Every structure is written in structure tokens, then in C-alpha cells.
Amino acid sequence: MSKSETPAATNFLRPIVQADLESGKHAKVITRFPPEPNGYLHIGHAKSICLNFGLAKEFGGDCHLRFDDTNPAKEDQEYIDAIKQDVQWLGFQWAGDVRFASNYFDQLHDWAVALIKSGDAYVCDLSPEESRAYRGSLTEPGRNSPFRDRSVEENLDLFARMKAGEFADGARSLRAKIDMAAPNINLRDPILYRIRHAHHHQTGDKWCIYPSYDFTHGQSDAIEGITHSVCTLEFEDHRPLYEWFLAHLPVPAQPRQYEFARLNLNYTITSKRKLKQLVDEGHVNGWDDPRMSTLVGYRRRGYTPASMRNFCDMIGVNRAGGVVDIGMLEFAIREDLDANAARAMCVLKPLKVVITNYPEDEVQLLSLARHPKQDMGTRELPFAREIYIDAGDYEENPPKGYKRLEPGGEVRLRGSYVIRADEAIKDAEGNVIELRCSYDPETLGKNPEGRKVKGVVHWVPAAASVECEVRLYDRLFRSANPEKADEGGSFLDNINPESLVVLKGCRAEPSLANATVDDRFQFEREGYFCLDSKDSKPGALVFNRTVTLRDSWG
Ligand code: ATP
Ligand code: MG
Numbered sequence: 001m002s003k004s005e006t007p008a009a010t011n012f013l014r015p016i017v018q019a020d021l022e023s024g025k026h027a028k029v030i031t032r033f034p035p036e037p038n039g040y041l042h043i044g045h046a047k048s049i050c051l052n053f054g055l056a057k058e059f060g061g062d063c064h065l066r067f068d069d070t071n072p073a074k075e076d077q078e079y080i081d082a083i084k085q086d087v088q089w090l091g092f093q094w095a096g097d098v099r100f101a102s103n104y105f106d107q108l109h110d111w112a113v114a115l116i117k118s119g120d121a122y123v124c125d126l127s128p129e130e131s132r133a134y135r136g137s138l139t140e141p142g143r144n145s146p147f148r149d150r151s152v153e154e155n156l157d158l159f160a161r162m163k164a165g166e167f168a169d170g171a172r173s174l175r176a177k178i179d180m181a182a183p184n185i186n187l188r189d190p191i192l193y194r195i196r197h198a199h200h201h202q203t204g205d206k207w208c209i210y211p212s213y214d215f216t217h218g219q220s221d222a223i224e225g226i227t228h229s230v231c232t233l234e235f236e237d238h239r240p241l242y243e244w245f246l247a248h249l250p251v252p253a254q255p256r257q258y259e260f261a262r263l264n265l266n267y268t269i270t271s272k273r274k275l276k277q278l279v280d281e282g283h284v285n286g287w288d289d290p291r292m293s294t295l296v297g298y299r300r301r302g303y304t305p306a307s308m309r310n311f312c313d314m315i316g317v318n319r320a321g322g323v324v325d326i327g328m329l330e331f332a333i334r335e336d337l338d339a340n341a342a343r344a345m346c347v348l349k350p351l352k353v354v355i356t357n358y359p360e361d362e363v364q365l366l367s368l369a370r371h372p373k374q375d376m377g378t379r380e381l382p383f384a385r386e387i388y389i390d391a392g393d394y395e396e397n398p399p400k401g402y403k404r405l406e407p408g409g410e411v412r413l414r415g416s417y418v419i420r421a422d423e424a425i426k427d428a429e430g431n432v433i434e435l436r437c438s439y440d441p442e443t444l445g446k447n448p449e450g451r452k453v454k455g456v457v458h459w460v461p462a463a464a465s466v467e468c469e470v471r472l473y474d475r476l477f478r479s480a481n482p483e484k485a486d487e488g489g490s491f492l493d494n495i496n497p498e499s500l501v502v503l504k505g506c507r508a509e510p511s512l513a514n515a516t517v518d519d520r521f522q523f524e525r526e527g528y529f530c531l532d533s534k535d536s537k538p539g540a541l542v543f544n545r546t547v548t549l550r551d552s553w554g
Contacts, residue, residue, distance in 0.1 A: 009316030029061030037079040039272030050312035053092035062095035072200040123158040141181035222251035261321035302530035302546030341520040350388035379511040386462035403455035418443040468541035
């Protein structure tokens with residue numbers, strides 16, 4: 001599959017926005033991306049970011065970044081900073097300042113008071129457990145709270161005292177008075193305000209009551225003039241409530257909510273809560289562990305913003321859901337790196353080769369193209385008497401059709417000469433620890449006379465190469481649906497114990513000593529790699545494998 005063959009992905013929201021602009025319903029499209037700052041963004045959020053910022057970009061509108069920060073206990077400035085960085089890394093910029101739902105707490109409070117005054121809200125003293133019991137179920141209607149018919153005066157007084165901090169967490173709440181028998185449970189007198197004596201990262205200790213998500217989201221959209229409020233399908237049943245608030249409050253605009261199917265990717269967890277658990281319990285080395293499905297993880301692993309955006313384009317936007325194969329994400333990054341990553345050689349399991357007929361003190365500088373198709377210039381590679389090839393490229397008892405090095409056989413060194421294996425030196429246990437070879441001086445850039453040499457292997461000069469560490473990453477989970485654990489188990493039981501293999505003492509070609517974290521490489525015959533942004537140091541290089549050359553899973 002190449003890019004040109006991938007089907008043009010559909011986005012059902014595009015024609016809706018277009019029609020609203022053509023009909024004059026909206027002069028300008030305004031969308032928003034509303035993360036809760038309670039964790040790092042993951043690949044699912046990338047879909048939402050590309051969708052919201054993408055629609056605004058395509059139709060000449062704006063997209064806001066608004067932190068949905070109504071739950072101070074779980075939120076943190078660390079997450080706010082990381083989320084801003086992730087959005088920009090993906091290549092998007094929000095219009096105006098970063099916004100916070102907490103910017104609107106005063107207005108939301110006034111609107112809550114307005115609902116009390118119009119008889120549409122009341123203070124309820126049921127405990128959270130009692131409220132649950134009163135709420136009913138999908139098959140049974142709820143029951144009215146015994147506090148539902150309090151007078152407006154009493155409600156105003158109690159709500160003011162909730163705000164003043166007179167009551168303990170959970171002792172009372174403010175609820176909308178809608179319909180306890182509504183088939184849609186979200187309309188059974190939903191909570192507008194909870195008591196929570198908690199410090200807030202934006203508003204400090206100003207508030208000890210906090211609005212619910214439902215009471216915050218639509219009104220924030222209205223305040224910001226959002227035209228198309230796009231969210232995932234779990235919120236479809238909240239839409240009647242979203243609209244109820246807009247209809248019962250003097251809001252400045254009437255945004256409309258649309259739902260799309262969230263991204264589910266096989267072999268991958270896309271839940272902040274579970275990702276946090278992986279971090280907190282030490283199953284991975286932090287949010288930016290290159291095996292994580294977080295954007296910081298993909299970034300450290302070497303994924304490019306362009307490959308992420310292409311992936312989101314490929315999967316499209318619809319309401320049907322389903323599970324996307326992780327192979328599509330890997331296809332997107334391979335396609336980008338094949339076109340744009342410089343070629344280099346790195347020997348992961350070095351086996352020393354002494355070329356016995358090459359003069360001891362001679363070094364020949366070879367010049368190799370950095371890319372087979374793009375003009376990226378060349379790099380110099382010294383050829384000398386001692387080199388390394390990969391231990392896996394020599395086989396004493398090769399299977400039929402083996403194209404690499406075998407006793408008495410020949411192979412071409414990439415960009416260099418043809419060598420023949422004359423003798424293998426072994427240790428006491430019989431392991432091959434060194435090869436004695438001879439080279440054919442007539443084969444630089446030429447086929448040898450009178451015989452065919454099929455195999456090509458990568459190599460580096462022994463003295464001039466750079467020792468490095470290489471980290472091979474694989475899927476973090478063994479099973480396609482990690483959340484569906486075996487009986488009684490959890491997604492943690494599906495962790496792939498071989499998801500990280502660390503190789504030390506690898507040897508990289510000399511030009512790699514100058515690599516920077518922004519560089520991407522194809523290590524010939526090994527895969528795509530980049531420097532680890534955290535652990536790599538000059539003189540102690542660490543490379544991460546972004547993705548293998550081909551899909552070799554299963
Ligand atoms: P999680 O389930 O991981 O906790 P969330 O929905 O609680 O995610 P938010 O910070 O509230 O996380 O999400 C911000 C936006 O990203 C929301 O509009 C949400 O719908 C969207 N989003 C979250 N997960 C996905 C997903 N898997 N696919 C598409 N959009 C998503
Ligand atoms: Mg959420």
C-alpha cells in the first residue's frame with residue numbers, strides 16, 4: 001500500500017461545516033480541543049486534535065485550546081505544560097490565549113444562581129450513595145429527592161453557604177430540576193455543583209464548590225462562540241442536557257454538539273487512567289517511555305508529526321467506531337521515514353573481521369550517499385583492515401539459499417568491496433569470535449570477474465566506529481485487545497515481556513557521532529532509528545528503534 005493507493009478518508013463533519021458556512025448560519029467556524037489536564041495526551045487525542053484543528057484550518061476558522069479543569073484533585077500544571085507542547089509538536093496553534101473552563105467559574109456560578117431563581121435548580125442533601133439509589137436505572141425511573149421542593153430563598157441561602165465553605169465535601173450538591181423519570185438518565189436532576197475543598201491550579205483557594213463537566217462544557221462553548229463542538233460518542237446521551245442548559249440560560253451563542261467514534265487501536269491502551277497506572281506502578285519508565293501510546297512516548301521513539309497527521313487522515317472520522325490496526329500507524333511512520341530518513345550503518349551484534357590481504361596501516365575513505373533517492377549529500381566511511389559485521393551475517397552451516405557469509409563464501413560489504421570468509425576463530429566453547437577474510441581489490445563499485453555475489457551486508461570500520469547502545473522496542477502488549485484480559489486478570493497481564501531489548505556495545509559508523517535528536521536514520525537492514533532524547537549523550541550514544549523496516553509481527 002502506498003500513499004496514493006490509500007483511500008481518501010472520509011470525515012462526515014466536513015460537509016456539515018461547509019453547508020453551515022455556505023448557508024450563512026456561521027460566518028466563521030470555531031472549534032475547540034478540550035483536554036482535561038489529568039494526564040498526558042495519547043494517540044486517541046491526536047485524532048481529536050487533528051480533527052478540531054484540521055477543520056478550523058481547512059475552512060479558515062479558529063480552534064481554541066481549552067483546558068476542561070473542573071476536577072482540581074486530579075489535575076496538575078505538569079499536564080497542562082505537556083499538553084500545550086504536544087499540540088504544537090503535532091503542528092497546530094490555538095487561536096488566542098490558552099483558555100481554561102475555570103476562567104468561566106464566576107459566570108457559571110451566576111448562571112447557577114439564575115437557575116435557582118427560575119425554579120430550575122435546588123440544593124440536595126442526599127449523600128452520593130443515596131443519590132445513586134434515587135436515580136433509578138435504565139429500566140426503572142428515578143425518585144424525586146425529598147429536597148426537591150425547597151423554596152427559592154432556602155436554595156439561595158444554602159447555595160451561598162456551600163460556596164462560603166460551611167459544609168463538608170459531599171454533604172450537599174446543587175442539582176438541576178428536570179425530570180427524575182426521564183428515559184435519559186442524564187436528565188434525572190443532574191448535579192451542577194459539588195462541594196470539594198480543594199486547591200485549584202488556576203483559581204487557587206477561591207472556590208470550594210466546583211461545577212460538573214455537564215454544567216461547564218456547553219456554556220464554555222457558548223461563551224467562546226464555538227460553532228461546532230465535536231466530542232466522542234460517549235457524550236451523545238449528554239447532548240439533550242447540553243441543549244437544555246443552552247435553552248435555559250441567557251448564553252451568548254448556540255453551539256452545536258457533534259459526536260464521532262473514538263479511536264481504538266489494537267495492541268494499544270488509550271485510557272489516561274490505565275496509562276497512568278502503567279507509569280505509577282513502574283511497568284514502563286515514565287509517560288515518555290517509547291513504548292507508551294502517549295504523544296511524548298511516540299515523539300521520543302522517533303515518530304514524526306507528519307506521520308501522525310497522515311495516520312489521522314487515513315483513518316478518517318465517522319460515527320461507526322471499530323478497531324484500527326496498529327499496522328496502519330506503522331505504515332504511516334515507515335512511509336515518512338523511507339522518504340526522509342538518512343541511511344547509515346550500525347552493527348548491532350559486532351563480529352570482528354580481519355581482512356588479511358589489506359595493508360595494516362591503510363585507510364581508504366569511501367563516500368556513500370545519505371539517501372538513495374533524495375539529494376542529502378554523502379558521508380565518508382573509512383575502510384580498513386579491521387571491520388565489524390553483524391554476528392548474524394555469518395553462518396557455519398547455512399541453510400540452502402543463504403545469501404550472507406559462510407565458510408569459503410563471498411559477500412559484498414555495502415558501498416565497499418567483496419570479501420571472502422577464509423577462516424573462523426573460535427573461543428573455548430566453540431563460538432565464532434573473529435573472521436579472517438580476504439577482499440577482492442577489483443570489486444569497488446564493480447561486479448567481480450567471472451562470478452556472481454548476491455549478498456550484501458552492512459559493516460563499520462573497527463577503529464573509527466563509535467560504540468553505542470541500541471534499544472529495540474516492540475509492542476507493549478502481546479494481545480490485540482489488551483483490555484480484554486484473561487479471566488480475573490487485568491490489562492497488565494498482557495504486557496509483552498520482550499517489548500524492550502537493550503543492546504550494548506553496538507558499533508555505529510563514524511558519521512553518527514554527530515547525530516542530533518532531530519535526525520532520523522534508516523540503519524541499513526535493521527530499521528529506523530533516532531537518538532534517545534533523554535539518555536543519549538555525546539560519547540555515549542543511545543539509539544531508539546522507531547519501527548522495523550517491514551511488518552514482521554505475528
Ligand atoms: P481518556 O479516556 O483517555 O481519559 P478523555 O476523553 O477523558 O480520555 P479528555 O482530556 O477529556 O480525555 O479528552 C480531550 C478530548 O479528546 C475529548 O474531546 C475527547 O473526546 C477526545 N478523545 C479522548 N480519547 C479519544 C480517542 N480515543 N479518540 C478520539 N478522541 C478522543
Ligand atoms: Mg474526559
